[in-house]
Amino acid sequence: MKTDVFALRHIGIREENLKHMLDTVGVDNLEQLIYETIPEDIRLKKPLILDEPLSEHRYLAHIEALSKKNKVFRTYIGLGYHESLTPSVIKRNILENPGWYTAYTPYQAEIAQGRLEALLNFQTIVTDLTGMELANASLLDESTAAAEAMTMLYDVRSREQKKNEVLKFFVSEEILPQTLSLLKTRSTPLGIELVVGNHEEFSFDSDYYGALLQYPGKYGQVYDYSDFVSKAKANDIKVAVAADILSLVALTPPGEFGVDVVVGTTQRFGIPLGYGGPHAAYFATKEAYKRSIPGRIIGVTKDTDGKPALRMALQTREQHIKRDKATSNICTAQVLLAVMAGMYGVYHGPKGLKYIANKVHATAVTLTDALEKLGLYQMNTAFFDTITIKTNSNLVRTIAEKYEVNFLYVDNETISIAVNEATSIKDINQILSIFSEALGKNKIEVTQLKTETNIPDHLQRTSSFMENKVFNSYHSETELMRYIKKLERKDLALNHSMISLGSCTMKLNAATEMLPLSMTHWGNIHPFVPVEQAEGYQIVLKELAKDLSIITGFADTSLQPNSGAQGEYAGLMAIRAYHESRGDSDRNICLIPSSAHGTNPASAVMAGMKVIVTKTDEKGNIDVADLEEKAKLHSNKLAALMVTYPSTHGVFESSIKQITKLIHDHGGQVYMDGANMNAQVGLTNPGMIGADVCHLNLHKTFAIPHGGGGPGVGPICVAPQLVPFLPGNPVIATGGKNAITAISAAPWGSSLACLISYAYIKMLGEEGLTHSTKIAILNANYIKQRLSGKFDVLYTGEKGRAAHEMIIDCRPFKQNGIEVTDIAKRLMDYGFHAPTVSFPVAGTVMIEPTESENLEELDRFCDAMISIRAEIDESSQEQPDNVLKNAPHTLDMTTGDEWPFPYSRQKAAFPLPYIRENKFWPAVRRVDDAYGDRNLICTCAPIEAYADIE
Structure with missing residues (x-):
């Protein structure tokens, strides 16, 4: 075991566990699983060009030197x-x-x-x-x-x-x-x-x-x-x-x-x-x-x-x-x-x-x-x-x-x-x-x-x-x-047990990533000091923005938004500014699938857009015919499509490139919600699927802790045409040459928290990041298979695979007098926090195990769910x-x-x-x-x- 390789500490699955898990899932190797999960036409053909990974010891020396x-x-x-x-x-x-x-x-x-x-x-x-x-x-x-x-x-x-x-x-x-x-x-x-x-x-x-x-x-x-x-x-x-x-x-x-x-x-x-x-x-x-x-x-x-x-x-x-x-x-x-x-x-x-x-x-x-x-x-x-x-x-x-x-x-x-x-x-x-x-x-x-x-x-x-x-x-x-x-x-x-929240990605927040937050030279810098006094911060923030741009396949990044919802809003405001710069100020229609996060339509309305909801089909995918009909109907006023990828239903939709091309053909821009980016890093990216802007939840995919509901950081990564409109600040110059006004108070948002994601990327490197994504997908499909026959998975991809999360249908248990809330509360007795309840579909739970959990913990969770299934069978409305x-x-x-x-x-x-x-x-x-x-x-x-x- 290479004790100086951070990926071995971050990723919970050991090499000796892989064969058992792959056999359970029904594939010969990880590559076969990824092939059956992610459409071939959006797979990256080359590795991400990132720095060689640092060991934890070398990283701590590096970040302390930068702090000085x-x-x-x-x-x-x-x-x-x-x-x-x-x-x-x-x-x-x-x-x-x-x-x-x-x-x-x-x-x-x-x-x-x-x-x-x-x-x-x-x-x-x-x-x-x-x-x-x-x-x-x-x-x-x-x-x-x-x-x-x-x-x-x-x-x-x-x-x-x-x-x-x-x-x-x-x-x-x-x-x-x-x-x-x-x-x-x-x-x-x-x-x-x-x-x-x-x-x-x-x-x-x-x-x-x-x-x-x-x-x-x-x-x-x-x-x-x-x-x-x-x-x-x-x-x-x-x-x-x-x-x-x-x-x-x-x-x-x-x-x-x-x-x-x-x-x-x-x-x-x-x-x-x-x-x-x-x-x-x-x-x-x-x-x-x-x-x-x-x-x-x-x-x-x-x-x-x-x-x-x-x-x-x-x-x-x-x-x-x-x-x-x-x-x-x-x-x-x-x-x-x-x-x-x-x-x-x-x-x-x-x-x-x-x-x-x-x-x-x-x-x-x-x-x-x-x-x-x-x-x-x-x-x-x-x-x-x-x-x-x-x-x-x-x-x-x-x-x-x-x-x-x-x-x-x-x-x-x-x-x-x-x-x-x-x-x-x-x-x-x-x-x-x-x-x-x-x-x-x-x-x-x-x-x-x-x-x-x-x-x-x-x-x-x-x-x-x-x-x-x-x-x-x-x-x-x-x-x-x-x-x-x-x-x-x-x-x-998370220090007690796995928190398998779909769409919320509760992964390990490594101690080495967190330690610099207590260092004086990081903690005691006012956001409006002359930038030359914050050289260490400037190096970290520029490097982080560069790495996130590479990971997403985009041209540039703004770290200013303080949450995913702020990132959504910032992305839509950049799209708005782009249309206005081209004389298209009447483009105000935003198409949003019915399965989208609730923040999506709220953000669109705040950005001055009119929301048109599009249908999803029986498999949980975007109804392309309905989308095309509405894109044509609103062609002259189409501003944007907001799409989550993989979908909120935990599926890599094979029609995604067709969807993004359709929006572009009608003059709109594509905003990709980055809530599920943990299934993309190193394997595909928003740029590859044809998006123009995405936000990233650094408190999900990039290891900033949830902290009981925050802090969050929600930077936006953008294609070249949107770079000029990245948000600015009235005190310290930042953003694009035609920057929109501020999205949050500080020029670079929650800079101290950004140290965590910087550490995460620098210690994992390209290979560690990509392997993390593969293991996240493996873990989800392992749980899916272990629960097979006990619970129905509501949506899967074309080859029957889940992405990094899946939706378990609990609605049939109503005949036993059991609601999804009962399952959530019963899981507490088993020592687990419930997965995401009744989102995006009422009466379901959405499970995401992340790459940080080991096989024993995955099995404990599955054992708990199977035991609860037996308890459901014993229950009745009478x-x-x-x-x-x-x-x-x-x-x-x-x-x-x-x-x-x-x-x-x-x-x-x-x-x-x-x-x-x-x-x-x-x-x-x-x-x-x-x-x-x-x-x-x-x-x-x-x-x-x-x-x-x-």
């Missing part, structure tokens, strides 16, 4: 990004812990109670600090959240405003530049008219449906917005505020002066800068908008025994259900980062947060006082942490860079300085020495922080926050470590009190004094021998979804609020 090329200056740029101190107990026990970072989105609530509680903490912190009634469990970044606020308020306009087509949205000129750019991106396709101006000079009239303010302003000025909000309300104008969450510890919460939405980022709560992300945004609003709020909401419900339980609430809002009627395509949250930010709040508590906020403000006041003694004019009349100075910017910049310090240079005579949690008295004196040198004056030295405040009395926070027990209990490392562990034990993650209907079985019920069920405790909890060695106990019994939606509680309410649950 980044220059970690003391940075006071601000603009929504601030150095933050990650408590070591959170870094070690969450960020570096696979029990947290390998978990999946908590759709199966009974085995996700730990993450759900952590997210409920996050929501409570957000609602308390903002003064709002309801918050979601995080969004992608502040700018995206602001754009979601704009579109949500557009959706909830009054009847009269909709009737009169009121489309104007006011944006304060104090807004962050990256947010304004993203607002432009989102508003244009929807016909929303942005009006940017001075909020103090705004003329309130009936032409506007909403407004967005920044609190504090982009250069630190704290405004009193109460009069603005009052006038807006009087004119039926809804108001959103983008607020610095740490400032809300000291400033009057926006909810207290009557706003409708508050958004922002929680990056200041212990999350590394990471050259732009990933960071958890927040979105808080009124309960009246609970049906319209984007993203996920964690709510309280009860389980079968009437005990409190948590779940994702109001899921009927999600784009997978609303599809082309959705107002948002949000799919990925930033759960791992939200969990960290929430734990930062738990660890410090309200007193700790007050200490941090007061220290930050005192630092800014002290710096202001000293600079004014040097004769400099500070422009902000009220501020929290950011001051603005009038002086010679170019002279100061030269001296500051000599001392390795970054300020924000607004113009030639204006400098903004944003201090942060990590700014010390030593740092203040360094800043003072820079300005002293620039002015040619003697140094002023500070020895202690001033105690007075610059915040006017009427803008100071007086209300309490975070009074719940959880925020006042875990302030020592021992206490928090144990609390984190208590929650972790309630969650089933006997509903059975082991499936009562699943999952908790430790409490199994060890209780009473056992009222007609089957044994052993059958309930230990149905197969392997379970005794590694039993996972669901934390609660089956949750009551409907109760949670009818009685919505989405914060850590006092215990009295749960009284009616008992």
Whole structure:
């Protein structure tokens, strides 16, 4: 065994297992299986041209050397990004812990109670600090959240405003530049008219449906917005505020002066800068908008025994259900980062947060006082942490860079300085020495922080926050470590067993890929530093973009999108810009097969396109005749086809090249959804099938962890004609020569997370990547064959093969009184997370084992499914009190004094021998979804609020 070959560590199937598996599948070798799975006309004829693979040891030396090329200056740029101190107990026990970072989105609530509680903490912190009634469990970044606020308020306009087509949205000129750019991106396709101006000079009239303010302003000025909000309300104008969450510890919460939405980022709560992300945004609003709020909401419900339980609430809002009627395509949250930010709040508590906020403000006041003694004019009349100075910017910049310090240079005579949690008295004196040198004056030295405040009395926070027990209990490392562990034990993650989710590709997130995330030279780089200070990042990002372009067969790549849904949107916006550049602005028809992901139609509508759904045939393939008919019918207006390949049904459709040619013949472009790219890498690619753009889920195919529902990264790879339109950024130049405006806040999106995929590719190389794909296809077909005769596979390819996933039909079991949900819950008793349930076909499960699992784990899963099949046969509609209907079985019920069920405790909890060695106990019994939606509680309410649950 070659111990220095990473592929042997990443791929679970050993060489000695292959013959048994191939015999089971019924082929002589892997090549025969691939030949029978992937159509010959789209197979790559040559290997991918990638670097030779690195061993784990060599890679770690390589990435550390690259990190040293980044220059970690003391940075006071601000603009929504601030150095933050990650408590070591959170870094070690969450960020570096696979029990947290390998978990999946908590759709199966009974085995996700730990993450759900952590997210409920996050929501409570957000609602308390903002003064709002309801918050979601995080969004992608502040700018995206602001754009979601704009579109949500557009959706909830009054009847009269909709009737009169009121489309104007006011944006304060104090807004962050990256947010304004993203607002432009989102508003244009929807016909929303942005009006940017001075909020103090705004003329309130009936032409506007909403407004967005920044609190504090982009250069630190704290405004009193109460009069603005009052006038807006009087004119039926809804108001959103983008607020610095740490400032809300000291400033009057926006909810207290009557706003409708508050958004922002929680990056200041212990999350590394990471050259732009990933960071958890927040979105808080009124309960009246609970049906319209984007993203996920964690709510309280009860389980079968009437005990409190948590779940994702109001899921009927999600784009997978609303599809082309959705107002948002949000799919990925930033759960791992939200969990960290929430734990930062738990660890410090309200007193700790007050200490941090007061220290930050005192630092800014002290710096202001000293600079004014040097004769400099500070422009902000009220501020929290950011001051603005009038002086010679170019002279100061030269001296500051000599001392390795970054300020924000607004113009030639204006400098903004944003201090942060990590700014010390030593740092203040360094800043003072820079300005002293620039002015040619003697140094002023500070020895202690001033105690007075610059915040006017009427803008100071007086209300309490975070009074719940959880925020006042875990302030020592021992206490928090144990609390984190208590929650972790309630969650089933990839470090316990296989999570075989179709379309979600839960593969190994190797430790070597993850280690660099903790390195200072990667974590502490502001996204808006001069690019020459981020040379290490620039090398990694350019290399990753190049490798992804090679893998997909495309010309170039943008890493900016922060999720797969953002990637979809970015790809469609690039297509839109391409058509407009050719004078084809009337091309707005997007054809989407009925089997597509729910984000597809939602993204198309957000891009200003009209969705036309095309049929699929009885084999689950695209109905080519129907597609041709609709392409011809809409030929003059055809903008794009959105196609998933292999299909959402787990099949490589042989007609794909015919399909893409058909779209091109009618003037359209082909967008390929990259959700199933794990079946393509090294064997075929989007360029080969004739696509023009695809997004890639780096959190699927390229090993970024799901983290309980995010972070995600969804870059787009494009053909030559779309390269000029790759997205840009208003602060740091990136993208194509005719770049569309921003898709996410940071120039290269979640750069820190991109290190993981860079490692994945560099350590596997061409041979390892290609072999991974082959083994993923083998594993899926092995499971398919082992389950043959017990479960029916709904769709297969022309030669009877599955791609990397398959759909198992559970609808026939209704005659036994068993629903697909019962199977999902029963799998928990066997120690497994259910595969994807009822997508893309209701009453089915979609199974994807990935290449990371070994044969023993595949067999354990198959044994569990076969055992459940026998339990289904024992069930009947006349006997509903059975082991499936009562699943999952908790430790409490199994060890209780009473056992009222007609089957044994052993059958309930230990149905197969392997379970005794590694039993996972669901934390609660089956949750009551409907109760949670009818009685919505989405914060850590006092215990009295749960009284009616008992």
